[in-house]
Structure formats: structure tokens, C-alpha cells
Amino acid sequence: MENKVYIRLRHRIQVRPNELIRLGDIAQVITQGIEQNFLCNMPLYQITIQDKTIVVIDIIEIIKKVKDFDPKLTIETFGPPQTLVEVVYEKKKYSVAFFVAIWFLLFVGAALTIMNFHEDVSMQQVHQKLYLLITGEEVKQPLLLQVPYSIGLGLGMILFFNHIFKKRINEEPSPLEVEMFNYQQDLDNYMVMNENKESMKKLDDH
Known part of the structure; x- marks a missing residue:
């Protein structure tokens, strides 16, 4: 019986620094006539500090490694021709003050953007005219329209995201x-x- 190996590369994986990448880490492997676990544990690449954050492993490199392991194997590949290996380093812990400062900047920036948009399209005048058409009364702050509009704006953002x-x-x-x-x-x-x-x-x- 012919010994076959079916390899389907994963598109992207994450590893830790200095980790040894094995075939089973970056691909789904099915074997015929050979021990599958043994082949999945075959070393492919050693992550080093020179690799920084991204390493690309090509299917040709994998085929060479598998052929070196057993030249008689018939290899069939599926999926993407490369796997992106992302080296994930330990994240720095940020203080609560830093988080609050970033949140405050984003909140103020988003609020100013919304207010400037409403000022550009003259939203207050639109509400005043709508209120005049509906009630026949002219007011400077038509809260009957502005309050539901503000609530709907927030709900709309929640549904949008x-x-x-x-x-x-x-x-x-x-x-x-x-x-x-x-x-x-x-x-x-x-x-x-x-x-x-x-x-x-x-x-x-x-």
C-alpha cells in the first residue's frame, strides 16, 4: 500500500518566543500507511529573537522536511501555500490611570465628532421646524424630538457595532x-x- 500524507496548512498561528514549531502546529495532517502522531511531532522551525514578530513558513519548505524524513512518501497539499506565524510576546500591563486617560480622549473625540456633524447639518434648526410643523408652536429647544433622537442615536450605534x-x-x-x-x-x-x-x-x- 502506498504511503500518503495529506497536509492542509493553517492560515495563521500564534506561538511564544523561542518555541519549536512542529508540523502538527501549523497544519492538519492525515496519513495513510504511516504513524500520524509521529509525523505531526516532526520539528519544522525554531523561533529565535531574530524572527521578531512574524515568520512565514512555505509549503515547499514543509515538503522538503517531510521528504527528508521519508523520501518514499506521497504528499498531497490543500489550502493556503503559506502559514503566517505570529510571535506573541508578553503584553505590558497598563495602569488604570492610562486606561482612563485613553477612554476619556476617545469619549471626548467621539462626542465632538457627533456635535460637529449635527452643527454642520443644522440639526437643531431641523428639529425646530419639525416641531413647528407637528405642534404649531415655535420653541428653541424641542425636547420632545431631541430626547428620543438622542436615545435612538445611542441605540443605533449599539445595533451598528x-x-x-x-x-x-x-x-x-x-x-x-x-x-x-x-x-x-x-x-x-x-x-x-x-x-x-x-x-x-x-x-x-x-
Whole structure:
């Protein structure tokens, strides 16, 4: 019976500094005629301080390693041709004062943005005219419209971002999450092209 190995690379994994990456860490492996656990524990790459935060492992490198292990193996690959390895260092702990300062800046910035937008579109005059059309009375502060509008603005932001603090309202991703996903995809593609030495070859390379 022919010995076969089916390899499907993961798109991205996270590792700790100085960690030894094994085949089972970056890929789903199915074997035929060979011990699967033994192959999954095969060392692939040793993370060092020179790697900084991103390492790209190409499928060609994996095939070479597997062939060195057993030249008679037939290898079939699926999925992405590279795996992005993100080296996660210990995060610095920030003080409560720093958190409060950042929260305050974001709150004031968002409030000023909303107020400037309403000033640009003359929202107060719009409410005054609507109140005049509905009630026939002219007032400077039509609270009957402004209060429900303010509450609806907050509820609309919650529905738009699909989160109440860390709790998700439903399974549908918010527009912000979709944009962050697209940004991460573009960033990963950039990393693959620039960090993978095999993806580009210059004229002076031999």
C-alpha cells in the first residue's frame, strides 16, 4: 500500500518566543500507511529573537522536511501555500490611570465628532421646524424630538457595532468587524509577499 500524507496548512498561528514549531502546529495532517502522531511531532522551525514578530513558513519548505524524513512518501497539499506565524510576546500591563486617560480622549473625540456633524447639518434648526410643523408652536429647544433622537442615536450605534461591551447581540458581523477582517487579510498578504524569501527573487540573488 502506498504511503500518503495529506497536509492542509493553517492560515495563521500564534506561538511564544523561542518555541519549536512542529508540523502538527501549523497544519492538519492525515496519513495513510504511516504513524500520524509521529509525523505531526516532526520539528519544522525554531523561533529565535531574530524572527521578531512574524515568520512565514512555505509549503515547499514543509515538503522538503517531510521528504527528508521519508523520501518514499506521497504528499498531497490543500489550502493556503503559506502559514503566517505570529510571535506573541508578553503584553505590558497598563495602569488604570492610562486606561482612563485613553477612554476619556476617545469619549471626548467621539462626542465632538457627533456635535460637529449635527452643527454642520443644522440639526437643531431641523428639529425646530419639525416641531413647528407637528405642534404649531415655535420653541428653541424641542425636547420632545431631541430626547428620543438622542436615545435612538445611542441605540443605533449599539445595533451598528453589534456589541454591548463584550457581548455580541447576534452572530452577524458588524461593518467594523468586516473592515478589520479585510484589513487583516491585506496585511497578511503583504506579510506573505515581503517576509517570505521564496515569494520574490532579485537579479542579484543566486
